[in-house]
Amino acid sequence: MSPDRAVLERAIERGEQEGGSVEFKERLTKDLHATEGRFESLAAQLRHRVLSGDGEATYVVGVTDDGSLAGIGPETFSESMDVLSLLAEEAGAHIDDVETWGVDGDTATKGASGTDGIVGVATVREGAVMSDDEHIVVGTAGHVDHGKSTLVGSLVTGDADDGEGGTRSFLDVQPHEVERGLSADLSYGVYGFDDDGPVRMDNPHRKSDRARVVEEADRLVSFVDTVGHEPWLRTTIRGLVGQKLDYGLLTVAADDGPTKTTREHLGILLATDLPTMVAITKADLVDEERLREVEREVERLLREVGKTPLRVERHGVDAAMEEISETVVPVLTTSAVTMDGLGQLDELFKRLPKTAGSDRAGEGFTMYVDRTYNVTGVGAVASGTIRSGTVEAGDELLIGPMQDGTFREVEVRSIEMHYHRVDEAQAGRIVGIALKGIAEVDIDRGMVLVPREADPEPVREFEAEVMVLNHPTRIGEGYEPVVHIETVSEAAAFYPEGGQLLPGDSGETRVRFKFHPYYVEEGQRFVFREGRSKGVGTVTDVRPVE
Structure with a gap:
């Protein structure tokens, strides 16, 4: 039995119990389960399951009341997840994760299309999905060994680095669920804030710990950590140009100073009109005279490209908050070893407003595809950052252009943000959109999703x-x-x-x-x-x- 399959077997073994957190559903349909009266009853049932599980419930879909594998077709499963998402929202919860498995004809009924059915386990957690306005995405850049990954590692954990880049390892394993759907050649980190201050990860390698931050924080800060080596500049460009970032964070090591790569990364950040700040890192490795020298080099570099540097240590976080723009670049001095300057970064990230997509939310929907993948029981999924407008489950879209310049008609099966299934998402959000009407092999990076009425031209x-x-x-x-x-x-x-x-x-x-x-x-x-x-x-x- 595979570890993934064990999740299903354990849920079925636990079974439905009065006062338990597991619920079996063969299917959930809008016509039957989303009607007045029935909907409220099912939402109350879900709320009861969540409370019984100390904030977490498990819904097994595609099984009978006694736990036998029934299996349902992909479209029916997708509709069931849509209804479950609505029920969760009504109950003040959200779908946190969905895993699916195919079941062969010997143990399951055929789906509506005649194919073997699927079953799925949905984890439902207490708390609503965070609003778009309370999630900012920061792209980091800088020369290799200038400490950007180490700095981010110390921010998301709150731990001082050991001087050997130990906290950097927290970004080198898997993309965080908040940024699901992006290529593994970029790294990711996340932390957040609540009324008591920063919400950080104890062990970023544990999915459950990363999920905890998403659940507990009232505000999230996600980092897209790019590649510092010159041969991978193309990957860095894609990370900074294609992700609809809210802010840029450029690192310059105090023991090295600005390099050719520093200038290139700064040029890319500024070419996209991205509000940017500079962190001078590794301040613990140099004396005061060298630190002042690097600060002056950074200020000269910014003035050379027509930007006004603003020293945060001198003018304060409030001034940086008010002045950061396409022309003003706050500059901070930091050390991941001594944690100097990280408190000021915390304060900035806690208060900076979201910028990506905020000026295009009222326009028609567009999203450029960054990555594709295939999900069992769901089919082709296109992921990327919504450039403008809003997308909802059930929307009819066009995707393309294909090699011959044509666009293909598709339908939105479902939408996922940081493993949460949602009914809609708006500009600035990184999402995975499951599409009906196209195979994954036919979708390429660089294609666009637009409404059918947009009549796009190649x-x-x-x-x-x-x-x-x-x-x-x-x-x-x-x-x-x-x-x-x-x-x-x-x-x-x-x-x-x-x-x-x-x-x-x-x-x-x-x-x-x-x-x-x-x-x-x-x-x-x-x-x-x-x-x-x-x-x-x-x-x-x-x-x-x-």
């Missing part, structure tokens, strides 16, 4: 205003960098107006994707890179495929 070429940040010679016609726009990473040919662009130049250029079209809109920011050549740009006009 774009092969667009006009852009670009700035060349670095290039050994000049950019001429046919220059082919990789363009990073939203979650798209695609080779494209540049055709500059006037025939060329020199390092430091700004100008207009036509950009043509080399292999196939994408969904591109005016005003989108992008980064382009090829070898040592790097630049930023803004889409000014699009040319739909004819």
Whole structure:
């Protein structure tokens, strides 16, 4: 018996008991179980199960009242989870986790489609899902060995580092459930706040401990920790450009100072207009004179790119809160060993408002796909950050463009945020959306999900205003960098107006994707890179495929 299957067997063995926390359901349907009267009764039942389990209940779906495996089809299971989510919300709880298993025809009835059925175990926990406004996402960047992962590890645990990067290991195992659906080549961490102060993890390697933070905190701070090595700059760009972050956190080690990679990461953060702060790390390794020297280097670096540094130690957290913007960059001095400066970071993260998506919540729904996966009994799931608008279970959407430029009709089976099944989600949220009408193999990173009535146009070429940040010679016609726009990473040919662009130049250029079209809109920011050549740009006009 596999460990996963053991979860199901243990739940069935415990069985339904009066005053127990386990409930068996063969299925839950909107027509029968969400009707007036029945709905209230079932919500009260769920509340009773949750209270009996000290805040946690287990619902086994796809089994009969005596615990025999019945199995239900994928669509019926999805509907059952939707109804369970509504019941949980009514009872002041939420679905925290869902595990599913297929059962063969010898032990289960066939689903509605004629396929073998599935059973699932849903863990329901007390407390409502946190509102979008109380969850900020911070992208960390900086040169390798400049202490960004160690700093985040000390923030999420509250533990001082041992001087050997011990707290860094907390980010090197699995993506946290809050950020579920992103590639494992980025690392993640999370902590939160309640009325008494920070809510931290005792052991981030335990899923239950990470889940505890999500449940107990009134406000969450998630970190997307990027890669510091130069060869993986493409991954860093995707982490900073494609995730709809609220803030950037750039680290500079006091014993090393700003490097070429520091400048590149800063350029990427600022190219996306992301409000950013700088943490000077490893202050315990240098004397006061060296620390002041690095502080001056950081301030010069920021002024060189047109930004105003604001020393938090000098002006205070309140000033940093009021002034942080596209032009003002707070600078703090920290040490994960002595914990100096981490209290100020705590105060900033506790109070900073959410920024990603807040200005686009009222627009039509769009989400660029960052990763795909397949879930037993659910099917294809596309994950990413909602760029604008709101999505609900049951929405009819289009996904694409495909290789030939077409968009395919799909339907939202269900939506998941940090393992919580929800009925809807809005701009700025990282979600996994289960889709009906498409297989996972047909979904690629860089595709977009939009409403069917949006009538999207595939774009092969667009006009852009670009700035060349670095290039050994000049950019001429046919220059082919990789363009990073939203979650798209695609080779494209540049055709500059006037025939060329020199390092430091700004100008207009036509950009043509080399292999196939994408969904591109005016005003989108992008980064382009090829070898040592790097630049930023803004889409000014699009040319739909004819």
